[in-house]
Amino acid sequence: MAELDTSSGGGKKGGKVRSKKASTKVDLTAMVDLAFLLITFFMLTTTLNKPIAMDIAKPDKDDKSDARLELRASQTMTILLGKNNKVAWYMGEAGKSAPTVQSFSEVRKSILENKQKVQAASGKSIVMVIKPTSGATYKNFVDIMDELAITGIKSAPAIDDVNITDAEITFLKQQKLL
Amino acid sequence: MPRAKVQRKSTSIDMTAMCDVSFLLLTYFILSATAKQPDPLDVKLPSSSYKIKVPEKDIAILTIGQGKVFFEAAGQDIKVATLKKIGEQYKINFTPEEEKRFSVIGSFGVPIQSLKQFVMMDGPARKKSGLEQGIPTDSLNNQLADWILQSRKAVAELHSEGMRVSIKGDSEEGYPVIKKIVDILQKQKINKFSLITTAEGGSK
Numbered sequence: 448m449a450e451l452d453t454s455s456g457g458g459k460k461g462g463k464v465r466s467k468k469a470s471t472k473v474d475l476t477a478m479v480d481l482a483f484l485l486i487t488f489f490m491l492t493t494t495l496n497k498p499i500a501m502d503i504a505k506p507d508k509d510d511k512s513d514a515r516l517e518l519r520a521s522q523t524m525t526i527l528l529g530k531n532n533k534v535a536w537y538m539g540e541a542g543k544s545a546p547t548v549q550s551f552s553e554v555r556k557s558i559l560e561n562k563q564k565v566q567a568a569s570g571k572s573i574v575m576v577i578k579p580t581s582g583a584t585y586k587n588f589v590d591i592m593d594e595l596a597i598t599g600i601k602s603a604p605a606i607d608d609v610n611i612t613d614a615e616i617t618f619l620k621q622q623k624l625l
Numbered sequence: 626m627p628r629a630k631v632q633r634k635s636t637s638i639d640m641t642a643m644c645d646v647s648f649l650l651l652t653y654f655i656l657s658a659t660a661k662q663p664d665p666l667d668v669k670l671p672s673s674s675y676k677i678k679v680p681e682k683d684i685a686i687l688t689i690g691q692g693k694v695f696f697e698a699a700g701q702d703i704k705v706a707t708l709k710k711i712g713e714q715y716k717i718n719f720t721p722e723e724e725k726r727f728s729v730i731g732s733f734g735v736p737i738q739s740l741k742q743f744v745m746m747d748g749p750a751r752k753k754s755g756l757e758q759g760i761p762t763d764s765l766n767n768q769l770a771d772w773i774l775q776s777r778k779a780v781a782e783l784h785s786e787g788m789r790v791s792i793k794g795d796s797e798e799g800y801p802v803i804k805k806i807v808d809i810l811q812k813q814k815i816n817k818f819s820l821i822t823t824a825e826g827g828s829k
Contacts, residue, residue: 475640482647489654498670500679500791500819505807507816528800579800585689586796588803589671589822597674608804 501592505606523574524561526554526591527615529624530582534591541612548622551590558598575604578611582625665732665757666695668795673822683786685776686821687769688732690795692802693759694769695734698776698788704728706779707772711737714771734759737768762809770809777813791819 520539527535527546534554535546538561549557558575565573575595579588595604619625668690681699688695698707705724712719715737719727726744735743735756743756751757760769773790780788790810794803810818 472637474637475644479640479644479647482644482651486647486651486654489651489658493654493658498679498793498821499673499675499824500677501673501675501822502677502817502819504817505811507811507814579804581799581801583800584796585794585798585800585803586671588800589673589794589820592820593673593675593822593825608800 501589503592503606504603518574519569519571522565522569522571523576524558524565525576525578527611527619527624528577528579528583528587528591529619529622530580531624532584532587533622533624534587535619535622535624541614546615546618548624551587551594554591555594555598558594558600562598562600572602573600574602575600577604577606578615579606579608580611580616580619580625582619665752666690666693666734668793669797670793670821670823671796672825674825675822676824677819679791679819679821680789683780683784684789684791685773686732686791686793687806688734688793689798689802689806692798693734693757694762694806695732695757696760696769696772697732698772698779701728702783703776703779704730706783707776710775710778711771714775717741733757736761762805767809769806770813773810773815774813789819790815791821793821 520543524536524538525541529535529548532551533548534551535548536554536557537544537546547557562573565571577588577591577595579591592604616625666688668688683703684699686697686699688697698704705728708719708724708727711717717737717740719741723741723744727740730744733740733743736758739756743751743754746754760772761767762769777788780786792803792806807818810816
């Protein structure tokens with residue numbers, strides 16, 4: 448910032464040649480600017496750097512109670528997570544309809560379509576069953592849970608990595624997804 | 626009568642006080658921000674569109690990557706209490722100094738047998754020592770389950786809260802490794818846990 452020279456200006460014309468006294472004042476403006484910039488930076492990074500948590504609930508393994516919910520086959524959509532970032536999904540019972548193989552970017556559309564179809568046909572909301580196989584990576588699992596959240600599926604999805612049927616395994620092997 | 630001269634005022638303001646205040650604030654923010662421990666296990670987190678923040682208290686973080694598992698319980702008091710409990714269980718006596726050093730270690734992945742040696746090392750030596758092979762999770766020698774159980778007990782005793790367990794997994798980690806850890810959690814009736822992800826830019 449420019450500082451106006453308001454000193455008397457030590458008349459140069461005539462008189463004694465005085466040694467010029469350097470001002471002891473330092474312009475602190477730039478320093479203050481820098482300090483506030485750093486403050487802003489530190490404040491923003493400390494609050495923005497927090498990781499995000501995705502809450503997952505898995506079915507209880509030792510649950511011996513018989514109160515299990517029956518699911519209508521027409522109401523369920525099963526998504527199998529295979530390797531090479533591919534998924535295979537089918538509606539209804541396993542083995543009755545051939546699964547569709549898709550990539551992660553396409554599956555959202557299918558979820559939305561099926562959600563609407565189930566809603567129109569039965570008036571009930573869709574039930575999702577996610578079956579991650581041994582070929583899937585952790586990222587695939589997080590991605591599919593994220594897709595469910597994005598497509599607005601409220602009911603908790605069933606994450607089932609135990610009951611993968613033989614029919615499903617053969618299908619995945621045929622498609623080279625396992 | 627001569628005209629009254631309007632006195633010219635200097636436009637410069639004394640910045641000293643402002644500078645003092647801003648640097649005081651800066652120092653405060655730097656010091657109050659807890660120094661982040663470097664993660665011994667380098668993991669690339671997957672991204673998601675979730676918006677829930679990870680709590681800072683009463684939480685245990687399992688870092689999974691390259692087939693290894695690292696463990697961390699948040700909070701120094703919890704760490705010390707957990708170490709005491711685990712020491713009792715494995716009949717290993719930890720000195721107060723070792724406890725103190727352990728309380729500032731972040732995520733670690735050493736078997737309990739070499740923990741004593743590991744704690745007394747300096748930061749760079751820890752990495753070099755090759756002791757960080759991950760916490761054993763075999764069914765015969767399931768130390769991870771013990772760590773989780775003892776830290777849950779410690780949280781319950783000290784804070785009377787339930788401990789949350791979160792999983793910080795590497796994107797490329799195979800699902801079977803994650804499943805193995807989740808199965809250990811489910812054996813302890815932890816059916817709810819959170820997966821730590823990074824925020825995705827906007828809603829894709």
